Amino acid sequence: MISPKRQMHLNLFLLSTGHHETSWRHPATTPELITDIHYYTKLAQMAEKAKLDSLFLADALVLTPAIKYKVSAGLEPFTMLSALAMGTERIGLIGTVSTTYNEPYNVARMFASLDHISGGRAGWNSVTSVGDVTAVNFGMEQHPKHEERYERAKEFLDVLKQLWDSWDDDAIIADKESGIYSDFDHKIHPIHHEGKHFKVRGPLNICRSPQGYPVLVQAGSSEAGMNLAAETAEVIFTAQDTLEHGIAFYANVKQRMQAYGRSRDELKILPGFSPIVGVTQAEARDKQEQLTQLASxxxxxxxxxxxxxxxxxxxxxxxxxxxxxxxxxxxxxxxxxxxxxxxxxxxxxxxxxxxxxxxxASARGHYTVAGTPEHIADVMEEWMTKEAADGFNVMPPYFPDGFEDFVKLVVPELQRRGLFRTEYTGRTLRDHLGLKRPAGKLVLPV
Amino acid sequence: MISPKRQMHLNLFLLSTGHHETSWRHPATTPELITDIHYYTKLAQMAEKAKLDSLFLADALVLTPAIKYKVSAGLEPFTMLSALAMGTERIGLIGTVSTTYNEPYNVARMFASLDHISGGRAGWNSVTSVGDVTAVNFGMEQHPKHEERYERAKEFLDVLKQLWDSWDDDAIIADKESGIYSDFDHKIHPIHHEGKHFKVRGPLNICRSPQGYPVLVQAGSSEAGMNLAAETAEVIFTAQDTLEHGIAFYANVKQRMQAYGRSRDELKILPGFSPIVGVTQAEARDKQEQLTQLASxxxxxxxxxxxxxxxxxxxxxxxxxxxxxxxxxxxxxxxxxxxxxxxxxxxxxxxxxxxxxxxxASARGHYTVAGTPEHIADVMEEWMTKEAADGFNVMPPYFPDGFEDFVKLVVPELQRRGLFRTEYTGRTLRDHLGLKRPAGKLVLPV
Structure with missing residues (x-):
């Protein structure tokens, strides 16, 4: 009996008109819809029909002059993902939220709320934001330094975990007869956090959510980013421009996990991957050439x-x-x-x-492949086999057609090869990714 | 020809299992669903079917020991309203957000996003939050003093308006041919706000939303609250325990508006109103008695x-x-x-x-009436006629039945009397309330 192939995880990186930076100029795209939730709902439903693990929204807390030449100002992640949760049933919903320009109590609560609304499908890509251009929207002259941002990010995450654990899973009693709603005295806990950056009493004002924590995602690939990810992340999005770089990064991060007592399976590495799919190689090349012509x-x-x-x-x-x-x-x-x-x-x-x-221009440095479905599946299989990836952060060059090509032509090919699911077997994003639900205080020794 | 009666505005104050504080003990309520978005979607749809102007969520950034005896920790407003936007088409969606414990850039953006997602149905109930119990979740020992909170609230609102106006309505060009996406140099404006509490460069990172600004709501009825409302609010939620108090408050606030050069119609006063509806007066009294028995x-x-x-x-x-x-x-x-x-x-x-x-206990001091549909409509009509109200913030004692009684029995009676719409005539919350869309920089002299 042949042992089943290692299953890949696929995330749709959902971004306005697509990942080619001037995709909005492509004849197939509709830049007038980038604040229309129904446009995104259709894409999310397309991804769910193809059984993708999740979709993901990037974010920035600033408008840059690039807006002159490209679509870049879209809907805010929490509001958008909550809306998408209502148009989908199974697909995971990952949002980017900054640890530098938010209050931990608010963020903990919004993720718990999104996780309840979606029935356990929330994921958090934590970022520290970039540049003084962001700082000046938040009362500061200068963006905090790299090390300070990472220090704050780590404490931020620590506070959030405490808040998410501040209700035991069985804290609610709701006994109509006695009038006791919750076991406030024993099963809901103030956290009394006092750190360098934050002081938070707690408890959180919402009960523990289906997944306990949202899936914890990171995208930093610097030294500090890799260490934080090895210690705390469950998914990494990363840009790897060659297979060799991908293999090296994968080995590096999985190796670092040991120091934190974590097993390799507790973290999924998903390199960015921008597929330009043609029925023939020539068609794929034509599509790529058309995109390059649009570059600015x-x-x-x-x-x-x-x-x-x-x-x-x-x-x-x-x-x-x-x-x-x-x-x-x-x-x-x-x-x-x-x-x-x-x-x-x-x-x-x-x-x-x-x-x-x-x-x-095609995907900001992420790995781009133009080819037939078979060729693209070959490349993806090779990255899996050679341990450069646990799956991919799929970055279609333009929406919806560039993504439709992928789900209609490449996904079935991956399924035929036994590399990707043909049905969801679980309900939550943790289920799809094979990640455990954090236990919470309930079963921890006090 | 008789001139048509002044139309009332009705808002549903949506709150967990209902407004009686121990409504969760009522046999008809389902406290196990208070983090289930589908429970709220059904209530929102019921309100929309009855043609209500809007629904409203209160909020607090703290969990208090009251949770021991009552349901009080629910979904977060932005995530919940975005989800409800997808299950409804016309009804306004008003969320409470604190000006004390948030960053203006983030709040401006989330409301713009919610307004886009809902097609122009967002409203913002701005509050300054209460008590040291909240402050300790946000790194402070003490809640800022009343005057300081109101000063900050005013500046906060000022920053938000500037950010919402930072894109002209016609800033997006999206000319695929030339590759120019927006008129960044002329129609998107940094705000360069530097005040006592905030320093924000801008512009906002999302284009101007359907309503320009969400409808601006306030609930403070203190001196400072009334002045801020008279100057800036478009809707007031208020607790008035008698008709006489209601008349005095109404006259007081509308009078204050003059000093700010505003006309009386630019602000709608909606007192809280908790109806306990029975087909007979005796049934209504029994229902009220049943609720009182449950009080703790x-x-x-x-x-x-x-x-x-x-x-x-x-x-x-x-x-x-x-x-x-x-x-x-x-x-x-x-x-x-x-x-x-x-x-x-x-x-x-x-x-x-x-x-x-x-x-x-019935509605925390808000006006409560138990009676037949005719009696309740009489009371509502009297408050309208005597200028104690422009409509009501409806606070059903328990969900869903207590609200269903209202929409099935009282709303049709109000419609028969020509006091309330039988169809929506507009699309946005501003349309429903008869409020103008703020012009924005576009048509203002520079």
Whole structure:
């Protein structure tokens, strides 16, 4: 008897008109619908019909000048996911929420609420946000430094777990006869947290949710990000531009988990993956070429100026990019891992600024494959077999057609190969991902 | 030709198992469903079928010991209203959000998002929260003082309006040909707010919503609350225990509006109104008696101890309440208007503590009427005619039956009398309330 293949997990990264940064210019997209919840509901239902584990929303607490050249201001994650919960039944709903510009009590409560509303399908991608541009919307001059943000993020998560555990699962009695509603004295606990960044009495003002905690997701791939993920995350979204980088990252993070006494299975690594699907290889290439034609150099300059924390508009476009004119990795305040990846890309291929813009316009540095369903499934299988991934964060280049191609052509191919479920077997996002429900105080020794 | 009667506005105050504080003990209620969104969806649909203007969620950022004796921890307003938006099409969705324990940028964005999701049905009941018990969940020892909270609330609202206006209505161009998505340079505006409490650069990261601003609601009935409402609110929820008090409050607030250059119609005053409906007067009285039997003295002591900011558990239950043992109105930090109303009630009727508990258990001091549909409609019509109300904040004693009685028996009676709509004529909550959409920067002189 052949042992069954390791099952992959698939998440839909839902983003306005798509992941190619000028996808809104593609004839198939409808940028006028990016604040229309029914547009997203249809995409979520498409993902659920294909039995994907979850969908995911990124987020930023700032509007940047990039809005001049691209769609970038959409619905807020909590409100949007709660609405999507009503149009779907099984698919997980993962939202990005910043630990830098929110109060832990409010965030703990909103996730518990979303988890109740969705019947146990909530996930939290915690981020520390980027840039002084965000700070100035929240009364600060400067964005806190990388280390301080991560320190705060860790304490934030700690507070949230305590709040989510502040009600035992059996705290509610609701005995109409006696008039006792809850065992407030024994089964609902103030947390009395007093840390460097937060002081929170608790308990939370909502009972424990179906999953106990939302699934804990992280996307930071810097040193601090990898350590925090190895210690606390249950899912990692990461950008890996080659299979080799993917294998190295996967081994690195799973290795780090040991130090925290965690087993490898408790964390699923999902690299970003942008599929451009054609019935033939030629069709796929045509689709890719059409997208490249839509790319905007102006927009690329804005995007890379942000990433490199340098105004690139005065740089020549068609000579190899001068890396010495950029800050060093230590000086960078924002996305350190992405910064490093792009510098290596330039170095390795001696890219001009224009080439770097075009190469990264498709999915901001995430792995992009154009090909037939079989070819794309081959690549995905290889990443699974060689342990570069536990599944993928699927980033369709444009919606809805680019995603429809994936669910109609690639997913069935993955299912035929026995790599992906043909039916949901559980109800909650933790069920889909094979993650345990945190026990809570109820069964812990006091 | 007779001129049509002034139309009343009706809001459903949606609250767990109902407004009688021990409604969860009533045989018809289902306290096990208070975190089940489908339970609330059915109630919202019932309200929409009856053509109510809106539904409303109260909120608190703390769990109090009252949870021992009553249902009080439910879903968070933004997540819950977004979900309810998907199960309804016309009814307004009003959520309570604190200006004391939130960041203005986040709140502005969530309301804009909810307004987009609901197609222009969002309303914001802004509160300043109550008590040190809340402060300790947010890193503070003490709740800010009344005046400081109101000062902050006013600035908070000012920031939100600026953020909601930071995109002109026609800022999005989305020209696929040229690649220009928005007129960032001319029609999207940073706000550069620098005040005593907040410093916010902006612009908001979501385009202007269908209503421009959510409908602005307030519930404070203290001096500071009335002034803020007269200056800025579009709807007031208020507790008035007699018709005479209602008339005085109505005249008082509408009078104050003049000083701010506002017309009386720009603000709708909706007193709380708890109807106990019986087909006969005797049936109504039986229903009321059944509720009183369920009241809990322990719970009443907790509730009134909070309001009076005094531990009442050592007070005798069956002698007239000693008002001199309570703090003076100036010393009270929390709900000043409610404090005063209850003191006057005690004084006027020489109430014992037990009597005060039972009398206010039905709807926490809001006007309660038990009677036939005709009698209840008579009372409502009288409040309208005598200018004590522009409509009502309907607080059913228990859900769903207590509300179903109201929509099946009282609403048709109001419609027969020409006092309430039989169909929605507009799409947005502003339409239902006859409120203008704020113009935004677009048509203002710069």
């Amino acid at each position: 150099i102006e927009l690329g300059l804005v995007r890379l100026s942000n990433l490199f924390e340098t105004d690139l508009r005065r740089f020549p476009l068609d000579v190899p990019l001068d890396l010495d004119a950029l800050p060093s990795i230590d000086q960078v305040k924002g996305q350190k891992a992405r910064f490093q990846m792009f510098c290596e890309m330039v170095q390795q291929h001696n890219l001009t600024l224009r080439q770097l813009i075009l190469r990264t | 003295i322990e719970l009443g002591l907790v509730r009134l101890s909070n309001l009076f900011e005094t531990d009442l558990r050592r007070f005798p239950l069956d002698v007239p309440l000693d008002l001199d043992a309570l703090p003076s109105i100036d010393q009270v930090k929390g709900q000043k208007a409610r404090f005063q109303m209850f003191c006057e009630m005690v004084q006027q009727h020489n109430l014992t503590l037990r009597q005060l508990i039972l009398r206010t």
